[in-house]
Amino acid sequence: xxxxxxxxxxxxxxxxxxxxxxxxxxxxxxxxxxxxxxxxxxxxxxxxxxxxxxxxxxxxxxxxxxxxxxxxxxxxxxxxxxxxxxxxxxxxxxxxxxxxxxxxxxxxxxxxxx
Amino acid sequence: xxxxxxxxxxxxxxxxxxxxxxxxxxxxxxxxxxxxxxxxxxxxxxxxxxxxxxxxxxxxxxxxxxxxxxxxxxxxxxxxxxxxxxxxxxxxxxxxxxxxxxxxxxxxxxxxx
Numbered sequence: 001x002x003x004x005x006x007x008x009x010x011x012x013x014x015x016x017x018x019x020x021x022x023x024x025x026x027x028x029x030x031x032x033x034x035x036x037x038x039x040x041x042x043x044x045x046x047x048x049x050x051x052x053x054x055x056x057x058x059x060x061x062x063x064x065x066x067x068x069x070x071x072x073x074x075x076x077x078x079x080x081x082x083x084x085x086x087x088x089x090x091x092x093x094x095x096x097x098x099x100x101x102x103x104x105x106x107x108x109x110x111x112x113x114x
Numbered sequence: 115x116x117x118x119x120x121x122x123x124x125x126x127x128x129x130x131x132x133x134x135x136x137x138x139x140x141x142x143x144x145x146x147x148x149x150x151x152x153x154x155x156x157x158x159x160x161x162x163x164x165x166x167x168x169x170x171x172x173x174x175x176x177x178x179x180x181x182x183x184x185x186x187x188x189x190x191x192x193x194x195x196x197x198x199x200x201x202x203x204x205x206x207x208x209x210x211x212x213x214x215x216x217x218x219x220x221x222x223x224x225x226x227x
Contacts, residue, residue: 004157031212033214033215035215042217042218042219042220043158043204043217043220044217045214045215045216048214056214091157091158093158095212096212097211097212098211098212101211101212102160102163103160103215104160105150105157105158105159106157107155107156107157108156108157
Protein backbone atom coordinates (compact mmCIF):
# COMPACT_ATOMS: atom_id res chain seq x y z
CA UNK A 1 0.00 0.00 0.00
CA UNK A 2 1.37 3.39 -0.98
CA UNK A 3 0.01 5.17 2.06
CA UNK A 4 -1.40 8.69 2.04
CA UNK A 5 0.23 10.76 -0.68
CA UNK A 6 0.62 14.50 -0.42
CA UNK A 7 1.98 16.97 -2.92
CA UNK A 8 3.95 19.06 -3.07
CA UNK A 9 6.21 18.17 -0.14
CA UNK A 10 7.54 21.71 0.02
CA UNK A 11 6.03 24.93 -1.23
CA UNK A 12 7.51 28.39 -1.06
CA UNK A 13 5.35 31.23 -2.28
CA UNK A 14 4.92 34.96 -1.90
CA UNK A 15 2.22 36.64 0.07
CA UNK A 16 -0.94 37.08 -1.95
CA UNK A 17 -0.42 34.08 -4.17
CA UNK A 18 -2.81 31.14 -4.40
CA UNK A 19 -1.59 27.87 -2.94
CA UNK A 20 -3.11 24.45 -3.60
CA UNK A 21 -2.17 21.41 -1.54
CA UNK A 22 -3.14 17.96 -2.72
CA UNK A 23 -3.88 14.68 -1.00
CA UNK A 24 -4.55 11.16 -2.20
CA UNK A 25 -5.94 8.99 0.61
CA UNK A 26 -5.35 5.29 1.02
CA UNK A 27 -7.51 3.31 -1.37
CA UNK A 28 -10.71 2.14 0.30
CA UNK A 29 -10.64 4.74 3.04
CA UNK A 30 -13.79 6.81 3.36
CA UNK A 31 -12.77 9.60 5.76
CA UNK A 32 -10.18 12.26 5.09
CA UNK A 33 -8.76 14.87 7.44
CA UNK A 34 -6.66 18.01 6.94
CA UNK A 35 -4.49 19.10 9.88
CA UNK A 36 -2.10 22.01 10.30
CA UNK A 37 1.00 21.96 12.49
CA UNK A 38 2.68 25.11 13.78
CA UNK A 39 5.01 25.82 16.67
CA UNK A 40 2.53 28.18 18.25
CA UNK A 41 -0.69 26.18 17.90
CA UNK A 42 0.56 22.61 17.58
CA UNK A 43 -1.53 20.16 15.57
CA UNK A 44 -5.05 21.29 14.81
CA UNK A 45 -7.80 19.91 12.61
CA UNK A 46 -8.88 22.15 9.77
CA UNK A 47 -11.61 20.08 8.13
CA UNK A 48 -12.69 16.50 7.61
CA UNK A 49 -14.79 14.61 5.08
CA UNK A 50 -16.83 11.42 5.29
CA UNK A 51 -17.65 9.81 1.95
CA UNK A 52 -16.46 12.99 0.19
CA UNK A 53 -18.86 15.22 2.18
CA UNK A 54 -17.44 17.89 4.52
CA UNK A 55 -18.53 17.09 8.06
CA UNK A 56 -16.71 19.57 10.25
CA UNK A 57 -14.95 22.66 8.91
CA UNK A 58 -14.94 24.57 12.18
CA UNK A 59 -11.16 24.59 12.19
CA UNK A 60 -10.80 26.38 8.88
CA UNK A 61 -9.22 29.69 9.85
CA UNK A 62 -11.08 32.02 7.55
CA UNK A 63 -12.59 32.43 4.12
CA UNK A 64 -9.17 32.39 2.52
CA UNK A 65 -9.09 28.64 3.14
CA UNK A 66 -11.20 26.18 1.18
CA UNK A 67 -11.15 22.40 0.80
CA UNK A 68 -12.74 20.07 -1.68
CA UNK A 69 -13.03 16.35 -2.15
CA UNK A 70 -14.42 15.75 -5.64
CA UNK A 71 -14.02 11.98 -5.39
CA UNK A 72 -12.88 9.29 -3.00
CA UNK A 73 -9.28 9.40 -4.16
CA UNK A 74 -8.45 13.08 -4.17
CA UNK A 75 -8.73 16.18 -2.01
CA UNK A 76 -7.37 19.70 -2.21
CA UNK A 77 -6.78 22.44 0.32
CA UNK A 78 -6.56 25.89 -1.20
CA UNK A 79 -5.38 29.14 0.33
CA UNK A 80 -6.18 32.32 -1.58
CA UNK A 81 -4.64 34.76 -0.95
CA UNK A 82 -1.84 33.33 1.14
CA UNK A 83 -0.30 35.22 4.06
CA UNK A 84 2.95 34.70 6.02
CA UNK A 85 0.98 33.43 9.03
CA UNK A 86 -0.21 30.50 6.91
CA UNK A 87 3.32 29.11 6.98
CA UNK A 88 3.04 25.66 8.55
CA UNK A 89 3.16 21.95 7.81
CA UNK A 90 -0.14 20.70 6.47
CA UNK A 91 -0.98 17.03 6.98
CA UNK A 92 -3.61 14.92 5.33
CA UNK A 93 -4.84 11.75 7.05
CA UNK A 94 -7.31 9.08 6.04
CA UNK A 95 -9.18 6.27 7.73
CA UNK A 96 -11.79 3.64 7.05
CA UNK A 97 -14.66 4.17 9.41
CA UNK A 98 -15.84 1.01 11.12
CA UNK A 99 -12.67 -0.93 10.37
CA UNK A 100 -10.32 0.06 13.18
CA UNK A 101 -10.62 3.78 12.43
CA UNK A 102 -6.92 4.41 12.75
CA UNK A 103 -5.95 7.63 11.02
CA UNK A 104 -2.99 7.23 8.70
CA UNK A 105 -1.03 10.39 8.05
CA UNK A 106 0.74 11.55 4.95
CA UNK A 107 4.26 13.00 5.04
CA UNK A 108 2.95 16.57 5.05
CA UNK A 109 3.44 19.66 2.94
CA UNK A 110 5.74 22.30 4.38
CA UNK A 111 4.39 25.68 3.27
CA UNK A 112 6.41 28.86 3.52
CA UNK A 113 4.75 32.14 2.63
CA UNK A 114 7.21 35.00 2.24
CA UNK B 115 -15.12 20.15 24.95
CA UNK B 116 -12.26 17.72 24.78
CA UNK B 117 -8.69 18.64 25.50
CA UNK B 118 -5.33 16.98 26.03
CA UNK B 119 -2.45 18.08 28.23
CA UNK B 120 0.99 16.62 27.86
CA UNK B 121 3.19 17.34 30.85
CA UNK B 122 6.66 18.32 29.75
CA UNK B 123 7.42 19.61 26.29
CA UNK B 124 10.82 17.95 26.45
CA UNK B 125 11.95 14.75 28.20
CA UNK B 126 15.49 13.46 28.20
CA UNK B 127 16.48 9.92 29.24
CA UNK B 128 19.57 7.79 29.01
CA UNK B 129 19.68 4.81 26.70
CA UNK B 130 18.30 1.81 28.57
CA UNK B 131 16.34 3.90 31.05
CA UNK B 132 12.59 3.93 31.54
CA UNK B 133 10.60 6.22 29.29
CA UNK B 134 7.53 7.89 30.79
CA UNK B 135 5.56 10.45 28.82
CA UNK B 136 2.55 11.91 30.57
CA UNK B 137 -0.85 12.63 29.09
CA UNK B 138 -4.02 13.83 30.77
CA UNK B 139 -7.28 14.42 28.98
CA UNK B 140 -10.67 15.90 29.55
CA UNK B 141 -13.73 14.52 27.86
CA UNK B 142 -17.44 14.63 28.50
CA UNK B 143 -17.89 11.21 26.93
CA UNK B 144 -15.90 7.98 27.13
CA UNK B 145 -12.80 8.86 25.18
CA UNK B 146 -10.83 7.13 22.51
CA UNK B 147 -7.15 7.74 23.22
CA UNK B 148 -4.12 7.59 20.97
CA UNK B 149 -0.37 8.03 21.01
CA UNK B 150 1.37 9.02 17.80
CA UNK B 151 5.09 9.42 17.11
CA UNK B 152 6.61 11.89 14.66
CA UNK B 153 10.17 11.53 13.43
CA UNK B 154 11.86 14.61 11.94
CA UNK B 155 10.34 15.74 8.66
CA UNK B 156 7.87 12.88 8.63
CA UNK B 157 4.18 12.39 9.21
CA UNK B 158 2.64 10.92 12.32
CA UNK B 159 2.65 7.19 12.96
CA UNK B 160 0.27 5.47 15.36
CA UNK B 161 1.99 3.86 18.34
CA UNK B 162 -1.10 2.57 20.10
CA UNK B 163 -4.72 3.32 20.84
CA UNK B 164 -7.34 2.68 23.47
CA UNK B 165 -10.96 2.28 22.41
CA UNK B 166 -12.64 -0.16 24.79
CA UNK B 167 -11.75 -3.22 26.82
CA UNK B 168 -8.39 -3.82 28.42
CA UNK B 169 -7.00 -0.64 29.91
CA UNK B 170 -3.37 -1.61 29.36
CA UNK B 171 -2.62 -1.22 25.70
CA UNK B 172 0.49 -2.49 23.98
CA UNK B 173 1.80 -0.82 20.88
CA UNK B 174 4.66 -0.96 18.46
CA UNK B 175 8.35 -0.65 19.32
CA UNK B 176 7.84 -1.86 22.89
CA UNK B 177 5.63 1.01 24.02
CA UNK B 178 2.54 0.61 26.15
CA UNK B 179 0.02 2.90 27.81
CA UNK B 180 -2.55 2.48 30.53
CA UNK B 181 -5.95 4.14 30.51
CA UNK B 182 -6.84 5.30 34.03
CA UNK B 183 -10.31 6.74 34.07
CA UNK B 184 -10.14 7.89 37.69
CA UNK B 185 -7.01 9.90 36.92
CA UNK B 186 -8.07 10.90 33.39
CA UNK B 187 -4.63 9.82 32.27
CA UNK B 188 -3.11 7.82 29.45
CA UNK B 189 0.63 7.83 30.12
CA UNK B 190 3.04 6.23 27.65
CA UNK B 191 5.87 4.02 28.89
CA UNK B 192 8.71 1.91 27.59
CA UNK B 193 10.92 -0.09 29.95
CA UNK B 194 14.19 0.56 28.15
CA UNK B 195 14.87 3.51 25.85
CA UNK B 196 16.70 3.08 22.59
CA UNK B 197 18.45 5.77 20.60
CA UNK B 198 15.95 5.25 17.80
CA UNK B 199 13.11 6.32 20.12
CA UNK B 200 14.21 9.96 19.89
CA UNK B 201 11.25 11.72 18.31
CA UNK B 202 8.22 13.83 19.15
CA UNK B 203 5.27 12.09 20.74
CA UNK B 204 1.69 13.25 20.59
CA UNK B 205 -1.23 12.17 22.73
CA UNK B 206 -4.66 12.60 21.17
CA UNK B 207 -8.30 12.12 22.11
CA UNK B 208 -11.42 11.55 20.08
CA UNK B 209 -15.00 11.25 21.18
CA UNK B 210 -15.76 8.56 18.64
CA UNK B 211 -13.97 6.11 16.45
CA UNK B 212 -12.97 7.65 13.18
CA UNK B 213 -13.73 11.16 14.36
CA UNK B 214 -11.46 14.13 14.57
CA UNK B 215 -8.44 13.96 16.82
CA UNK B 216 -7.64 16.60 19.43
CA UNK B 217 -3.90 16.61 20.00
CA UNK B 218 -1.75 17.60 22.91
CA UNK B 219 1.15 19.96 22.35
CA UNK B 220 3.64 17.14 22.00
CA UNK B 221 6.63 15.92 23.99
CA UNK B 222 10.05 15.77 22.43
CA UNK B 223 11.98 12.75 23.66
CA UNK B 224 15.76 12.83 23.62
CA UNK B 225 17.82 9.71 24.33
CA UNK B 226 21.37 10.15 25.56
CA UNK B 227 23.99 7.46 24.92
